[in-house]
Amino acid sequence: MSATRRSRRSVSHRPMAPRPAAASARRRMPRGAPTPARRGRGFPGAMAASPGALRRAGNEEFRRGQYGPAAALYTRALEQLEASGDAAAEERSVLLANRAACHLKDGACSLCVADCSSALELVPFGIKPLLRRAAAYEALERYSLAYVDYKTALQVDCSVQAAHDGVNRMTKALLEKDGVNWRQKLPPIPTVPVSAQTRWSVPSPGAPGANTPPAAAPQGKPDQTAAGMERARTLKEEGNELVKKGNHKRAVEKYTESLKLNQECATYTNRALCYLTLKQYKEAAQDCTEALKLDPKNVKALYRRAQAFKELKDYKSSIADIKSLLKTEPKNTAALRLLQELNRA
Structure with a gap:
């Protein structure tokens, strides 16, 4: 065996110097894997993520x-x-x-x-x-x-x-x-407590995160704080009790105070009913219009506005409201009866 070949063999059996541990880890790490610097910083694949x-x-x-x-x-x-x-x-x-x-x-x-x-x-x-x-x-x-x-x-x-x-x-x-x-x-439909009622925005389905609390109400806008909504609910209930007693004029005052704090569809339709009883038909129609801005297919608002328009002799608008209502509740007997009256008018 030549000296050259012996030299190569001796080199091939010579033990290699150990590589630094960090360098070895980097060498074995698959491409795209999180490096130690990225672990624990919210990287999706990190087991220690919060x-x-x-x-x-x-x-x-x-x-x-x-x-x-x-x-x-x-x-x-x-x-x-x-x-x-x-x-x-x-x-x-x-x-x-x-x-x-x-x-x-x-x-x-x-x-x-x-x-x-x-x-x-x-x-x-x-x-x-x-x-x-x-x-x-x-x-x-x-x-x-x-x-x-x-x-x-x-x-x-x-x-x-x-x-x-x-x-x-x-x-x-x-x-x-x-x-x-x-x-x-x-x-049974559960009654939602005032503390759970919000005006929070609902983000699009593409953003499944938590609701965003409302900002403070601007000047002149309804008070959407918890205290304001609680007071609005109390005033509305007081108005409801007054309606049961037949005191519609005082009930209007309660509903009006409630609406200053919280613009709720039911409060508008309740006040509209009082206005109908008091024969204030223009005010009743306006309240129903406001309610329909909040709930475009609200049955009570459509029916009571139709009643108000009938008394104001605006039969065309009254019929239009009843027909809109019947699209939602085709068998509503009160609406069908009113439609017959309007068709005879």
């Missing part, structure tokens, strides 16, 4: 249309919060509602119902879980339960158009399914 970081990562996946990965991230966040109990009830409720949105998008309606129900147990009368559960019930053709959830959501915030549209769809579906007595077969 529940808040996981929720934000889930929201991002949701916006990208990746509903399965988003649901998995929300689940991981929920698992981390389970030991916190009541201390994290609100955050857990938000995560459950977010995961429910993922299930709804993927067509897993039963899972959506389960998550929304759990969210509502933690934080009762949440607007998002109510709306999402209602949509899931509707998809499952459980129309009575969907109707109850949509109506409950409107008690929380009467400006949510999705809830108004849902009520109208469920009314038509239940009328076809159960006939004119469909209301008698409904489960």
Whole structure:
């Protein structure tokens, strides 16, 4: 064997100097994997990510249309919060509602119902879980339960158009399914306490995060604070009691004070009824118009405005309101009777 070959063999068996550990780790790390510097800073794949970081990562996946990965991230966040109990009830409720949105998008309606129900147990009368559960019930053709959830959501915030549209769809579906007595077969609709009633904005379905609290009411606008809404509710109830006693003029004063604090559809229609009794038909029609701005298909507002227009001899407008009402409730006997009177006028 030549000296050259012996030299090569001896070199090949010479032990190699050990590489630094960090360099070795970098060499073995697959491309695209999180580096140590990125761990613990909210990176979606980091096992040590906080529940808040996981929720934000889930929201991002949701916006990208990746509903399965988003649901998995929300689940991981929920698992981390389970030991916190009541201390994290609100955050857990938000995560459950977010995961429910993922299930709804993927067509897993039963899972959506389960998550929304759990969210509502933690934080009762949440607007998002109510709306999402209602949509899931509707998809499952459980129309009575969907109707109850949509109506409950409107008690929380009467400006949510999705809830108004849902009520109208469920009314038509239940009328076809159960006939004119469909209301008698409904489960009880819960009464929402004033403390749970909000005017919070509902973000688009692409943003499943928490509701955003309202800003302070501008000068001259209704007071949407909890105290203001509580006072508005009290004044409305006082007005209702006065109506029962036949004191409609004093009831108008109570409803007017209530509306200064909170513009609620029912308060407008209640005051309109008083104006009709007091034969102040222009005021009654105006109140119904204001109510219809809040709820475009409100049956009481349409009927009472039709009554006011009839007394004002504006028969064309009165008939138009009754026909609009009958699209929602085709078997409404009072409206059908008024329409007959108008057609004879």
